Amino acid sequence: MTKDQQASLYNAALALLARREHSSSEIKIKLKRKFSSSDELIDKIIYTLIDQGYLSDERFAEAYIRSRARKGFGPVRITQELNEKGVSSEVISRGFDETDWDWNATAQDVLRKKYKSEPQDFKEKMKQQNFLRYRGFDLDSISSCFD
CATH class of the missing domain: 1.10.10.10 (Winged helix-like DNA-binding domain superfamily/Winged helix DNA-binding domain)
Incomplete structure (x- = not known):
């Protein structure tokens, strides 16, 4: 060449x-x-x-985590997306450590933006929990929204 x-x-x-x-x-x-x-x-x-x-994969991971978190996506989904983009698990882990995001507050904000009221029955609660799971939030963040 x-x-x-x-x-x-x-x-x-x-x-x-x-x-x-x-x-x-x-x-x-x-x-x-x-x-x-x-x-x-x-x-x-x-x-x-x-x-x-x-x-820099580290800089990319940090920027990507912040960007997706601002758009209302949780750590599980962001980790999966970064894996698909070829970023190593160690770099992803360091990126989450550096970003220091409040995932519980983000989950609550996303849930309240989508659903204006509290769930009235079990079926509606499951629907809201599944929405948060789809967005990539872990069980701790999801359960914090319904306590």
């Missing part, structure tokens, strides 16, 4: 990172899709971006 092709690969990666944070796995997939380059060269570009501080 020539220096020009290598430079265009590097610039494409920078352009992606200029728009928003990405995980290294996401960058690799997008570069592979756009260029028919070898995995070895793409990995070299990724390591260069990491060394230069432009690419």
Whole structure:
């Protein structure tokens, strides 16, 4: 691969990172899709971006956790989404530690926004609990909403 092709690969990666944070796995997939380059060269570009501080899975995880939490999603769903984006479990765990979000308050806010009143019977309570479970809240956060 020539220096020009290598430079265009590097610039494409920078352009992606200029728009928003990405995980290294996401960058690799997008570069592979756009260029028919070898995995070895793409990995070299990724390591260069990491060394230069432009690419960080930790920074991506923290930003993603905050973004999804503000949109009303819980830690279970966010963890699953980050796993799908190729972020390691250790990085995800550190991201949650760094973010220090109040998941119980978020669950209550999401529930009150969707359902204006308290559940009147068991069926309605189950419906509201299932909604919170779908949004990715754990059992502790869900039960705190109904105590």
